[in-house]
Amino acid sequence: MYKKTAKKAIADPILQSALSGLQGRLGPATASLYKNQPEGPDLRAKAHAYRRKAVDNLDIMLVTLAEKIRQNGGEVHFAATASDAVAICLDIAEKNNVKHVVKGKSMVTEEIGLNRALMDKGIEVNETDLGEYIIQLAGEKPSHIVAPAIHKTRKEVGQLFTEKLGTPYTDDPPTLTWDARQALRKKFMAADMGVSGCNLACAETGHITTVSNEGNIRMATTLPRVHVAFMGMERIAANLEEHQAILRLMSMGAAAQQIGGYVSYIGGPAAPDHADGPASFHLVILDNGRSRILADEEFREMLCCIRCGACLNVCPVYGKIGGHAYGSAYTGPVGAVVTPLLGGINEASNLCQGETLCGACRVACPLELNLPRMLLALRAKLSEGDSRWDVKPKSRPEKMLFQIWSRVNCNRKFYDILLKLGRLIQKTMPSSNKMIRRLPWPFSGWTRSRDMKPLAEKTFMELWKKNQGGKF
Amino acid sequence: MEKESGRKILMDPEKQFINTIRTALGRPGNQPPATLFTTSPSQEEKILLEKINTRTHQERDALIEQLRQTVPSLHMDLHLEASIEETARAIGRLIIEKEPEWGTSKSVVCWDHPLINQLKLSEIAELRQIPIHNTKFDGKDPQRKKEIRSQVEASFIGITSADYCIAATATLAMKTRPGHARSVSLVPSIHVAVVREKQLLADLRELYTLLKWDEAEQKEGLTCNLTLISGPSKTGDIELVMVHGAHGPRELHLFIITEAELSD
Numbered sequence: 071m072y073k074k075t076a077k078k079a080i081a082d083p084i085l086q087s088a089l090s091g092l093q094g095r096l097g098p099a100t101a102s103l104y105k106n107q108p109e110g111p112d113l114r115a116k117a118h119a120y121r122r123k124a125v126d127n128l129d130i131m132l133v134t135l136a137e138k139i140r141q142n143g144g145e146v147h148f149a150a151t152a153s154d155a156v157a158i159c160l161d162i163a164e165k166n167n168v169k170h171v172v173k174g175k176s177m178v179t180e181e182i183g184l185n186r187a188l189m190d191k192g193i194e195v196n197e198t199d200l201g202e203y204i205i206q207l208a209g210e211k212p213s214h215i216v217a218p219a220i221h222k223t224r225k226e227v228g229q230l231f232t233e234k235l236g237t238p239y240t241d242d243p244p245t246l247t248w249d250a251r252q253a254l255r256k257k258f259m260a261a262d263m264g265v266s267g268c269n270l271a272c273a274e275t276g277h278i279t280t281v282s283n284e285g286n287i288r289m290a291t292t293l294p295r296v297h298v299a300f301m302g303m304e305r306i307a308a309n310l311e312e313h314q315a316i317l318r319l320m321s322m323g324a325a326a327q328q329i330g331g332y333v334s335y336i337g338g339p340a341a342p343d344h345a346d347g348p349a350s351f352h353l354v355i356l357d358n359g360r361s362r363i364l365a366d367e368e369f370r371e372m373l374c375c376i377r378c379g380a381c382l383n384v385c386p387v388y389g390k391i392g393g394h395a396y397g398s399a400y401t402g403p404v405g406a407v408v409t410p411l412l413g414g415i416n417e418a419s420n421l422c423q424g425e426t427l428c429g430a431c432r433v434a435c436p437l438e439l440n441l442p443r444m445l446l447a448l449r450a451k452l453s454e455g456d457s458r459w460d461v462k463p464k465s466r467p468e469k470m471l472f473q474i475w476s477r478v479n480c481n482r483k484f485y486d487i488l489l490k491l492g493r494l495i496q497k498t499m500p501s502s503n504k505m506i507r508r509l510p511w512p513f514s515g516w517t518r519s520r521d522m523k524p525l526a527e528k529t530f531m532e533l534w535k536k537n538q539g540g541k542f
Numbered sequence: 543m544e545k546e547s548g549r550k551i552l553m554d555p556e557k558q559f560i561n562t563i564r565t566a567l568g569r570p571g572n573q574p575p576a577t578l579f580t581t582s583p584s585q586e587e588k589i590l591l592e593k594i595n596t597r598t599h600q601e602r603d604a605l606i607e608q609l610r611q612t613v614p615s616l617h618m619d620l621h622l623e624a625s626i627e628e629t630a631r632a633i634g635r636l637i638i639e640k641e642p643e644w645g646t647s648k649s650v651v652c653w654d655h656p657l658i659n660q661l662k663l664s665e666i667a668e669l670r671q672i673p674i675h676n677t678k679f680d681g682k683d684p685q686r687k688k689e690i691r692s693q694v695e696a697s698f699i700g701i702t703s704a705d706y707c708i709a710a711t712a713t714l715a716m717k718t719r720p721g722h723a724r725s726v727s728l729v730p731s732i733h734v735a736v737v738r739e740k741q742l743l744a745d746l747r748e749l750y751t752l753l754k755w756d757e758a759e760q761k762e763g764l765t766c767n768l769t770l771i772s773g774p775s776k777t778g779d780i781e782l783v784m785v786h787g788a789h790g791p792r793e794l795h796l797f798i799i800t801e802a803e804l805s806d
Contacts, residue, residue: 303559310750341766
């Protein structure tokens with residue numbers, strides 16, 4: 071599936087230009103923001119430490135958060151699995167007689183498949199982030215964490231709106247945005263429940279934070295009478311000063327902004343004497359496999375991730391294959407690590423093997439998370455197997471081949487013999503421009519999409535011996 | 543309650559959830575550090591607080607200059623007015639000039655806030671035909687709450703103040719309080735915010751230092767909804783073309799009253 075979707079994406083010239091446009095704009099803009107912070111260049115390293123501290127003390131963080139929110143009249147629910155989280159939400163919807171839901175963009179609700187479950191109960195669900203709304207109308211999946219409809223052209227959006235909203239066709243983005251504004255405004259006004267995610271909670275003050283530029287999350291969390299927020303259990307900072315540093319870095323990573331257009335700290339329902347705001351507030355805190363990541367020192371660092379999408383904007387692989395090949399709500403380098411960890415390493419093995427380990431994601435990450443290290447660790451699990459992660463070793467022949475290779479490498483004489491043999495055999499291979507075009511089985515996979523440089527006439531050691539007599 | 547012959551029997555999901563985390567973290571062996579939460583400001587933060595509290599009129603002029611440079615990139619309109627009366631007249635002109643986005647009739651909604659009330663917009667002769675609503679609410683009459691909602695929905699301009707305005711990022715910080723309906727800065731097509739010069743801060747760090755350590759701020763807390771607004775609503779979701787007015791206001795007019803000494 072990964073390979074097939076990736077191939078399709080690479081062959082799509084419109085998607086290719088959208089992806090390179092996105093990366094060309096956001097990647098460098100984010101990088102230049104990092105350099106100009108009042109706290110100096112080590113803000114990112116500090117923020118990494120803040121996140122790590124919160125994750126290392128997650129029990130205390132969550133207990134503190136829940137206590138404060140309850141003090142303020144909010145309700146807090148703990149969901150061990152995706153189905154628990156969905157059940158909690160359906161229960162809230164039923165008790166409050168909810169018919170219409172408006173949603174702010176939330177990757178966690180994608181992860182647990184909330185929309186489907188609500189719609190199966192006959193509840194109308196409308197995504198309200200413009201990008202999410204477009205793909206909801208089109209019946210597709212988001213292809214970027216921050217810009218979910220990046221794979222759609224303005225013409226496609228125009229046709230979609232004409233078909234689904236009945237608006238006159240246009241490919242003018244401002245007019246299309248206005249069409250969606252008009253359609254969704256009615257939904258906001260009619261909704262009785264708003265669903266949001268949580269970018270980052272603050273334990274000390276007892277608030278969740280939501281960030282948007284469109285204002286859709288503010289709409290969804292201000293107008294309906296019930297607000298249900300979903301939060302991956304790791305998305306929390308200990309105190310306000312640490313929270314603000316991480317939040318600002320997240321805005322830089324996500325959209326090259328100093329701070330998102332609308333940031334809301336939500337700590338509970340509106341008070342009885344407030345003129346507006348939801349009368350009830352529920353926070354659903356989700357585990358769904360995160361505690362297993364927490365328990366493994368090798369991958370705990372991944373729980374520090376704040377899903378800003380900065381790594382997508384620099385990744386050479388994402389830049390070519392787009393988001394759909396990753397097959398989950400989490401795309402790009404972050405998806406390549408998180409999807410296997412949440413959904414099964416064997417099942418998502420293509421993801422971590424598809425990345426290049428070039429390190430661009432680590433450089434772009436606002437928290438300097440070492441994604442390449444974790445991609446390698448996942449590959450090691452695939453090769454060796456790991457019962458704790460229910461990983462079966464992926465390919466025994468491959469492992470055997472490398473065992474043979476390591477033997478050969480340890481025996482100079484045998485190595486030299488094979489080298490000479492190789493030089494003879496390679497002359498029989500089809501080649502052009504001094505490159506080997508095709509290798510025979512079982513090496514044919516290597517040359518399926520690339521040419522191979524032939525073995526040199528003489529090795530470095532041979533040349534050295536010949537020209538320098540083996541001396542410096 | 544605990545494990546019984548290797549099988550977990552029914553336990554409070556919350557306790558079980560936290561226990562799973564504790565096990566993953568290697569508790570109780572692995573104890574938390576003493577410095578998880580902060581209880582007193584750092585030296586740096588103390589200096590910053592002092593700096594904010596002793597800021598002179600001249601220093602604030604520099605902040606206005608900084609703000610002037612920030613607003614264009616955020617698609618905001620900055621208006622500097624010398625007095626409340628001039629601010630009221632300028633807002634009056636804006637109400638006359640601008641056209642409503644939905645429908646044809648004009649109405650305006652304002653926070654019930656001392657500064658906004660002082661504008662006395664309903665006393666401006668030119669605005670006599672235009673309903674100026676106010677979100678005053680005492681929490682008693684649910685009918686009144688519905689009325690506020692429909693007035694906010696019908697209004698094309700919403701007028702609020704803010705707790706602070708941050709020069710470096712043109713950010714308005716608003717806690718939620720009775721009378722300060724959140725939807726006034728969100729639902730109408732045009733958001734007008736009025737602050738006094740003394741409410742200006744240099745950057746976000748100053749804001750957070752105040753929110754965290756200033757005595758009055760600490761006492762009030764962040765409230766159940768603290769919102770930071772930097773510019774009107776915008777989106778780039780169709781081919782990354784920036785469009786203003788996605789769901790929230792399409793325009794944001796920031797009025798700063800610059801009079802040096804106030805007599806109120």
